[in-house]
Amino acid sequence: MTNRKIRIIPFDMKYLEDYYNNFNDEITKYQWPDPFESIEDARALLQDFLDEMEKEETLVFAVVDADERFVGNVEMHGLSGDSPELGAWIIESEQGKGYAYEALKYILDYAHRKYGKTEFFYEADVRNAGSNKLLSKFAESYVIEALDIEELVTDSGKELKLRGNRLTRKEIA
Numbered sequence: 001m002t003n004r005k006i007r008i009i010p011f012d013m014k015y016l017e018d019y020y021n022n023f024n025d026e027i028t029k030y031q032w033p034d035p036f037e038s039i040e041d042a043r044a045l046l047q048d049f050l051d052e053m054e055k056e057e058t059l060v061f062a063v064v065d066a067d068e069r070f071v072g073n074v075e076m077h078g079l080s081g082d083s084p085e086l087g088a089w090i091i092e093s094e095q096g097k098g099y100a101y102e103a104l105k106y107i108l109d110y111a112h113r114k115y116g117k118t119e120f121f122y123e124a125d126v127r128n129a130g131s132n133k134l135l136s137k138f139a140e141s142y143v144i145e146a147l148d149i150e151e152l153v154t155d156s157g158k159e160l161k162l163r164g165n166r167l168t169r170k171e172i173a
Contacts, residue, residue: 007066008106023089032160060073065094118168124165127161132163150163
């Protein structure tokens with residue numbers, strides 16, 4: 001995928017340090033995961049994702065700018081299921097530029113084209129305005145069904161108010 005600003009490419013460990021350094025407290029504020037305790041923890045998780053991608057269970061892509069700098073990540077987990085789960089994050093300094101939308105659009109189209117997937121799950125904390133605004137940008141191409149809010153406390157003590165959403169691809173005539 002290419003546009004004038006970014007490219008979405010299969011994740012490569014050459015972006016490990018950038019991933020590790022930018023997956024920080026602000027990025028994870030409204031997410032279950034916390035920042036990694038070490039770069040080795042990040043490497044292990046990403047290697048698991050890459051292994052799952054090889055088995056076609058997961059998709060994990062890096063979002064890079066025109067200079068090949070890492071600006072974020074987009075993932076899809078549970079490809080063997082009926083409703084794979086989506087996730088994306090963009091580094092703080094690059095947020096608000098439409099990169100997350102481009103990355104999610106790419107991975108949704110890719111999963112439909114390659115695997116025939118038409119239904120997806122997207123979860124965001126109700127207080128995460130950016131993620132919820134992002135979801136609304138898909139209303140033209142997807143039926144979006146908001147599910148119940150789940151309030152929970154993570155292992156590290158974060159209080160989350162997660163709303164799941166089911167996205168069903170509209171058939172284009």
